[in-house]
Amino acid sequence: MKTIMLSPQNDKNAVNTAASLIKQGEVVGMPTETVYGLAANALNGEAVAKIFRAKGRPQDNPLIVHIADFDRIYELCPAVPPQAKALAKAFWPGPLTMIVPKGDCIPQEVSCGLDTVGIRLPAHPLARDLIRAAGVPLAAPSANTSGRPSTTTAEHVLRDMDGKIAAILDGGPCGVGVESTVITLALDKPRLLRPGGITLEQLRAVLGEVEVDRALYEKIGDEVRVSAPGMKYRHYAPKAPVTVVRGDPQRTAEYIQKQINGPTGVLCFDEYRSYFPTCVVECFGSQFDLAAQAREVFDRLRAFDDTDVTRIWAQCPSDEGLGLAVANRIKKAAGFSVVEV
Incomplete structure (x- = not known):
């Protein structure tokens, strides 16, 4: 076809x-x-x-x-x-x-x-x-x-x-x-x-x-019957495994800095791009602009597939307002592999 x-x-x-x-x-x-x-x-x-x-x-x-x-x-x-x-x-x-x-x-x-x-x-x-x-x-x-x-x-x-x-x-x-x-x-x-x-x-x-x-907020078991799409299976995932780091943006950026090892991708807020000079960095909006984060998150996750990164670390907004949707998509991309700092 x-x-x-x-x-x-x-x-x-x-x-x-x-x-x-x-x-x-x-x-x-x-x-x-x-x-x-x-x-x-x-x-x-x-x-x-x-x-x-x-x-x-x-x-x-x-x-x-x-x-x-x-x-x-x-x-x-x-x-x-x-x-x-x-x-x-x-x-x-x-x-x-x-x-x-x-x-x-x-x-x-x-x-x-x-x-x-x-x-x-x-x-x-x-x-x-x-x-x-x-x-x-x-x-x-x-x-x-x-x-x-x-x-x-x-x-x-x-x-x-x-x-x-x-x-x-x-x-x-x-x-x-x-x-x-x-x-x-x-x-x-x-x-x-x-x-x-x-x-x-x-x-x-x-x-x-x-x-x-x-x-x-959590991964649903294979035996659970769901009534809406996007609830059960791993979704939104790039090829490299993703780990989400949640908490104050400054602390999450500093935590990710310490984890860098090998070909690494970082999904981060615009304000923290400079923290990761040796990484493949994809920014998905200011930490204060949830609408931009929602528009950009899938595009930025897809962009990692054109690189040689073997692991991706991701900053994540809080659960208020539109942040709940953005955080949900990033956590599901990570298979709910989340670190709280």
Whole structure:
């Protein structure tokens, strides 16, 4: 298969071409405001199965369904919880996925046998244009090889998916940079399953009490059945092993300095680049700029794969606000190998 790159800037028919491929049961790389996704017809089990094959994705890792208008949720879910309407009013279109009871129209390939499904209404205009042009909801996990850092540009998608999918719709760099926040509304109390562009504090401002799943802070065993992507398996990882160092940025930088041995990579805040003159250094934003960290973290992790480093040390933000999402991605890239200083 030859993967074609579709650019709406150069081709006015790019979206319609991508939509036509989806109607034919193919997979297309789709831009969103968070990361790029691998999009297929969410109502076509055979098309969805192609996503799993392209990514090498475990068969028990459910997908998120993307819609372009809130009212489409009623076609996919038999009972929309009242909290969903409140969250949609506050945060949709945007980087929020809600886990709700699924309808019979959602194939098992999407839900991985669960009775729930994640629904999201993305903010990226090209994503919504593609969904409307295709005429169906789109199942779309991140457009990377399973376990690798997520893709935030069309070029990243091509690097991982060339020859595995039909096309990539180029929407430019993603603005948020980490995947959507995932909250389940299918339990007795709302629970945050994956942090993202909508913070825990924002969710609590709308819903009141929101529990936090333990998967945010520790590795989940293989025997655990999860209801959202990104909870169970090692994700976002470059080729070299990563160790996260958490604590005051000055102390973490000084700790990492003492560990340098051999071809070493360091993921650090901008302010501490000079601490590591003998290392391959990738900076992912100021220690005070969480939005920049979210946009840059996957790109910087990917950059290490073009080097000869055999180990990577990473500074990490605290868990406040958007920092919870950035810290979660770095810790998962490290397989929760974390040092507190």
